[in-house]
Amino acid sequence: MIVRVTMNTQERLRLVGREESAAETAGTLSWVMNLDDSDSPRDIIDALGLAPYVNGEQPHAVSKQLEHVKPDAPLCPESARVLRTSDDNGTRSKLAVGDGWTLRIVRRDNGSAVIEVCAVSEELAREVIEQCTLDATAEPEPDASTVSMGFWHNGSHGPQRRERGITTDTWEQIDGNYATDVGAAMRRLMTMRPEEVSGRLLLLHGPPGTGKTSALRALAREWADWCQVDCVLDPEVLFSSPGYLMEVAIGVDTYDESKRKWRLLVLEDCDELIRGSAKESTGQGLSRLLNLTDGMLGQGRDVLVAITTNEDLSRLHPAVVRPGRCLAQLEVGRLSQAEATAWLARELGDRPRPAVGPDGLTLAELIEAREDRSRIQATPAPATGDAGYL
Numbered sequence: 001m002i003v004r005v006t007m008n009t010q011e012r013l014r015l016v017g018r019e020e021s022a023a024e025t026a027g028t029l030s031w032v033m034n035l036d037d038s039d040s041p042r043d044i045i046d047a048l049g050l051a052p053y054v055n056g057e058q059p060h061a062v063s064k065q066l067e068h069v070k071p072d073a074p075l076c077p078e079s080a081r082v083l084r085t086s087d088d089n090g091t092r093s094k095l096a097v098g099d100g101w102t103l104r105i106v107r108r109d110n111g112s113a114v115i116e117v118c119a120v121s122e123e124l125a126r127e128v129i130e131q132c133t134l135d136a137t138a139e140p141e142p143d144a145s146t147v148s149m150g151f152w153h154n155g156s157h158g159p160q161r162r163e164r165g166i167t168t169d170t171w172e173q174i175d176g177n178y179a180t181d182v183g184a185a186m187r188r189l190m191t192m193r194p195e196e197v198s199g200r201l202l203l204l205h206g207p208p209g210t211g212k213t214s215a216l217r218a219l220a221r222e223w224a225d226w227c228q229v230d231c232v233l234d235p236e237v238l239f240s241s242p243g244y245l246m247e248v249a250i251g252v253d254t255y256d257e258s259k260r261k262w263r264l265l266v267l268e269d270c271d272e273l274i275r276g277s278a279k280e281s282t283g284q285g286l287s288r289l290l291n292l293t294d295g296m297l298g299q300g301r302d303v304l305v306a307i308t309t310n311e312d313l314s315r316l317h318p319a320v321v322r323p324g325r326c327l328a329q330l331e332v333g334r335l336s337q338a339e340a341t342a343w344l345a346r347e348l349g350d351r352p353r354p355a356v357g358p359d360g361l362t363l364a365e366l367i368e369a370r371e372d373r374s375r376i377q378a379t380p381a382p383a384t385g386d387a388g389y390l
Contacts, residue, residue, distance in 0.1 A: 041086035042093045042106075046157075048084065049095055049104035049116065058102060058118040062125040066113045066137055067163050073136035075105050075113060077128065101128050110164060140165065147221045150230035152248055154237050159247040161230070168217040176343065177211050177363050179335055186215055189328050190222040194262055194302075199327035200293040202264075202306035203320070206332035209364030212308040215332070216266055219306075227262040227304070235267040239288045249292060249301055262302040271309050286320075293325060334360040344369060 033047050052058040069075070076082075080096035080103060087093075090109040097103070101119035115132050119125035146165040153160055171190040175183055189202075204212040220229035230248075232238050238245055248265065293305055304327065320326075335343060340361040344353045347370045354369050361369075 040088055041084070042088055042091065045084050045086055045093045045095045045104060049102055049118070052102050053118040058100070058120050060120070060122040060125050061116065061118045062122065062129050063114065063116040064129055064133060066115065066133060067111065068137045068140055069107065069111050069113045070136060070138050075107065075115060075132050075136055076103065077131045098128070100124055103128060103132070105132070108162075110162060112162060145169075147217075147224050148228070149220055150228065151233055152230055152238075153233040154241060154244045159244050166217065166220075168221050169214075171218045171222055174211070174214060174218055176346065177214070177366075179333060179339055182330060182332055185328070185330055189330075190219060192223075194226050197262075197304070197327060199325055200304050201320070201326045202304060203309070203326055203329045204306065204332055205309045205311055205330075207334065207362060208310055209362040210332045210334065211363040212332050213268065214363070215330075216306055216308070220264070223262075223264070227264050229264045229266060231266040231268070235270050238267075239286075242288075245288060245292070249303060260302075262304065264304045264306055266306045266308075268308045269310070270307050271311050290320075290325075334362050335366065336360045340366060 035043075053061050076094065076096055077098060080098050082094060082096045084095040085093065092105075092107045094105040094107075095103070096105070100121075101117055101124055104116045105113065107113040113136075115129060117125045117128045117132075119128060143165070145167050147168055148163055149166050150161050150163045171187065175187065178186060204215065206212060216229075220227075223229070232248065238248060289305070292303065334340075337356050337358055337360050340356045341353075343366055344356070347366075
């Protein structure tokens with residue numbers, strides 16, 4: 001499509017297709033793109049990359065997402081003619097064309113990339129994709145202390161998943177950070193295998209600073225050979241957007257059954273979603289969560305959902321904690337006075353130890369004492385007399 005840029009009376013740019021005869025436009029779509037100062041060069045590349053697909057000149061599209069892309073991988077055939085490039089805060093985009101095809105590349109500093117090709121035939125589109133991705137990735141060197149974790153968010157370009165390696169301890173290294181009964185339950189969870197899965201929901205509740213997130217990070221490492229762990233950064237958006245939920249529920253498929261894994265979606269601090277009043281406050285959010293764990297949406301998908309919350313068990317919605325739904329329901333609390341004293345003795349050795357009150361201490365408080373950290377704070381003196389404002 002031939003386009004021209006004009007300025008309308010509202011000072012917005014419009015990308016307008018050339019007027020053609022009825023014969024010329026048979027089987028094509030006309031389209032208009034409005035631009036304002038919130039749009040970026042990457043948005044222009046996105047639009048221009050779709051133009052030949054929209055107008056029907058190249059009606060076949062194929063895309064592929066890559067992880068662990070080599071820094072020197074060109075991701076582009078040598079014969080390509082580059083039309084546009086953009087470098088926006090660690091995300092580099094490129095628009096290139098060849099004989100019968102258009103290529104859009106989005107490459108990120110974290111080693112991931114998305115390649116999209118429009119072409120006059122599906123065979124040609126797949127051929128270009130194959131050229132772009134040939135020897136373009138390399139698996140990172142194995143690191144026993146690192147586990148791969150995905151991160152989902154719903155951005156301006158729709159649902160996005162980024163994968164990165166996170167450093168985490170083994171369960172054996174952190175076992176002593178939890179009360180005896182909680183540690184015993186977590187130990188059972190850490191050693192679980194896929195054939196033992198009987199529920200789809202993992203619920204970790206308790207006060208802040210008790211180690212719920214640390215336990216999930218260790219779980220990701222212990223289950224790494226059979227389960228991919230993904231963290232959803234915006235769970236409140238996930239359950240309010242059916243399209244986003246479908247994308248996350250379907251996940252990243254592989255046609256190699258030997259490489260197919262279970263998936264664990266981690267939703268942190270979802271108090272509003274699962275408390276007793278959730279049906280009234282979040283609308284369909286609770287229903288969609290339950291549908292994902294054991295309803296129609298979850299059928300055929302090996303998906304587990306882990307939720308952390310600071311809510312007390314008595315305040316949770318009964319549908320969330322009903323028998324048969326939870327694979328694990330763990331109340332992660334403070335270490336008792338005796339357990340906290342033993343923890344400090346083990347970690348501090350001969351160093352001075354703070355006194356432990358009858359209520360015990362949280363894991364965060366214990367670590368603060370071990371690291372001898374002191375916060376920077378200032379408490380204003382209380383006002384006296386009839387002090388006024390300056």
